[in-house]
Amino acid sequence: MEYIDDYEVKIKNLYKHYDEHKVLDNLNINFRKDKITVILGPSGCGKTTLLNIISGLTKADSGEVILNDKGISYIFQEDRLIEQLTVYENIAFVLKSIMNKNEMNSVIDKYLNLVKLTEYKNKLPSKLSGGMKRRVAIARAFAYKSKLLLMDEPFKGLDEKLKKEIIEQFLKLYKQDKRTVIMVTHDLEEAKLLGDEIYSLDK
Structure with a gap:
């Protein structure tokens, strides 16, 4: 059974x-x-x-x-990044209600490093290529502690x-x-x- x-x-x-x-x-x-x-x-x-x-x-x-x-984390067909927010702020948006600032900074840095986007953390989505936006969406999904x-x-x-x-x-x-x-x-x-x-x- x-x-x-x-x-x-x-x-x-x-x-x-x-x-x-x-x-x-x-x-x-x-x-x-x-x-x-x-x-x-x-x-x-x-x-x-x-x-x-x-x-x-x-x-x-x-x-x-x-x-x-x-x-649950969800990666949609579209990137669904908030255009007015930086890469860092887009990830922080889903974390700020569940983490303190120090933990949030550490988590965001970890996942941006893993997808090789650390140097773009302060860029707006309009400054990113399509592949970069996709990597931000993946990093954001993993940063949120879902099962x-x-x-x-x-x-x-x-x-x-x-x-x-x-x-x-x-x-x-x-x-x-x-x-x-x-x-x-x-x-x-x-x-x-x-x-x-x-x-x-x-x-």
């Missing part, structure tokens, strides 16, 4: 419709703790909807989502060389700071490279 203690998330009999379009139909998946699980499938198959239901951004029609811990990290096609739109570099930095972060990761993608090579377990959704 398997217990929830073996998992960070359990999905039971999940259904979601948009008008006449059925995107999730009696879905059942268990996501193991401290592993990277990849959800693979074409656009429109319900991958992002599943992440949004797990995070609480979207409500399922029926079914159950069981979480071991409520702390669960959701990633919605986090490497989409990057050229192959840049994608490889950022994936290497992501794996370095993950190995130093293990947590449960659920990532969605339509890229089979990404899934094979990153996934401890891979599930495929169809339309």
Whole structure:
């Protein structure tokens, strides 16, 4: 018999419709703790909807989502950086309610160093390349002390060389700071490279 203690998330009999379009139909998946699980499938198959239901951004029609811990970080397809804030301030924005200033400074410096962006900490997003913005989003997600990290096609739109570099930095972060990761993608090579377990959704 398997217990929830073996998992960070359990999905039971999940259904979601948009008008006449059925995107999730009696879905059942268990996501193991401290592993990277990849959800693979074409656009429109319900991958992002599943992440949004797990995070609480979207409500399922029926079914159950069981979480071991409520702390969740989410890396969206878009970087979602606040344009008026510096790199440092964008990360501090999600930390200031849970850390004192000294701890926050230490955590931000740690993760910016790991993604090789320390010298850009006082830059605005408009001064960063697309790859740099993606690295800030990844650093911000790891800086927030969640047990669960959701990633919605986090490497989409990057050229192959840049994608490889950022994936290497992501794996370095993950190995130093293990947590449960659920990532969605339509890229089979990404899934094979990153996934401890891979599930495929169809339309």
